[in-house]
Amino acid sequence: MGSRDARVSEAAISVPPIWARFSRDRRGAVAVAVAILLPVLIGFAGIGIEVGLWFAVQRQNQSAADAAALSAALEYAAQIEQPGITTNPTAAATTAANCNLFSTSTSSSNAVCPLPSSGSNTITLYTCYGFTVGSSCNTSSSNGALNAVQVVLTQPLNTAFANFVTAIWGPNINSVTVTTTAIAQFQKLSSSSSLTYQVYLAM
């Protein structure tokens, strides 16, 4: 009897009896583990959804880039077809991108497809010389004749879950840039006697 009393009092001095009992009690241990793991699981699910969203944006922007490249190529083709007219490929590309829900900084002035402007999105045009399908855009005029136009769209996206999760490990990713590229080629129809250009997307 005496020795048992001594053991209890010893435990009472070092740790409160309730903690001693809690640390020994195995009941509900899995519930505690799951409670700790759940935020991690939800975090990964969140990252999965967020990365999916980036690709959905890229998918949408690809349509905008393609439409912009086609529109810009039609402007270049018009320049060749009707020498002397002034065309604006960048403005035409911007309009086409806006019509496919890609906001640009100048879009507020676009009467065709009104869209709220977004200063952080960019649209850049490159003229390609001596372009052939399958090759990349060569911007040097020494490569051949001007026959294609490349449009590059960039859209920065603020991250939510990825920012939170990467902050735990180290350098946090608080922004990703979604970049989409499209090339449209314009070439003279050889079968036609009149000067007609066909324009098509080339990847």
Place this chain on the structure above:
Amino acid sequence: MTNIWRLRDRTKAARETGAVAIEFALLMAFLPLTILACGIVDYGEFMAQATKLAAVVRGAAEYARGQVAGQIANGRAIAPPTAADLSNLLGVPAEVFTTSTYCTCADNTRVICPGAGARNPCDATADKRVLTYVVVSGSQTYTPIVPGIWSSPGPVNARTVLRAK
């Protein structure tokens, strides 16, 4: 082979060893239920349907653009493919599609698309060109697998605008 009647005779600690595994197995049985109930499966299904529709509309728009560009090049009246044409081509119900065209002058002012041989509505502008755009829209309804979680049925929409001339 273990004689299960002998398990009674084991010590308390030995009898509790499998308890954690069983507890974990019970929790694992509820996990798929929460994935269904929280709409995670529905979200994936919705995104998959939206992606498919976007791809179909995109393909339809490129076809329509080619058709209209050909009509303009040959001096024929502008007529984008009908929803029925696209349905035959792509094997998607016709009620999904809406097609239209619109025209602007080079300065982005809207004009009525000129018919074949009609007066050029952009005669007054600097380069007299009429820009023709083709619009293909797609609309479907998404019916959630688990009813009541999302406002059902939700709309799935896609739209592509391509310039034909």
